[in-house]
Amino acid sequence: MSDTLDNRxxxxxxxxxxxxxxxxxxxGTVLGxxxxxxxxxxEAWMRKNPEVLHVLRRGDEIxxxxxxxxxxxxxxxxxxxxxxxxxxxxxxxxxxPEK
Numbered sequence: 326m327s328d329t330l331d332n333r334x335x336x337x338x339x340x341x342x343x344x345x346x347x348x349x350x351x352x353g354t355v356l357g358x359x360x361x362x363x364x365x366x367x368e369a370w371m372r373k374n375p376e377v378l379h380v381l382r383r384g385d386e387i388x389x390x391x392x393x394x395x396x397x398x399x400x401x402x403x404x405x406x407x408x409x410x411x412x413x414x415x416x417x418x419x420x421x422p423e424k
Contacts, residue, residue, distance in 0.1 A: 332383065332384060333383070333384075334381055334382065334383050334388075335381070335382045335383075336379060336380070336381050336382075337379065337380065337382070338375060338376065338378070338379055338380075339371070339378035339379055339380045339390065341368060341371060343378075343380055343387055343390075344364050344367050344368060344371075345364070346380075346387040347367065347378065347380065347387065347390045348361060348362075348364055348367070350387065350388075350389065350390060351390075362392075367392075370392075370394055374394070374395070376393070377392060377393060377394050378390060378391070378392050379391045379393075
């Protein structure tokens with residue numbers, strides 16, 4: 326395999342236009358499409374906190390992603406149970422980074 330620029334890996338912040346590829350990757354994992362986070366939820370997270378999603382690219386292709394959505398500490402056990410899955414983290418729960 327040649328070590329040209331097109332074959333190198335690059336890790337950076339995701340953009341809204343990357344969401345379909347991220348969703349496709351998530352659907353191809355053990356989670357499957359029925360447990361993947363809906364596109365509109367990911368987009369709402371990104372509007373509130375642009376640092377939430379990062380992608381790993383090989384050339385122009387997205388080959389991986391990381392989602393780091395900071396949420397507040399929730400003391401109430403019932404509420405905490407309601408968001409055990411990342412699908413249930415609303416944009417209101419996604420915190421904005423401190424500057």
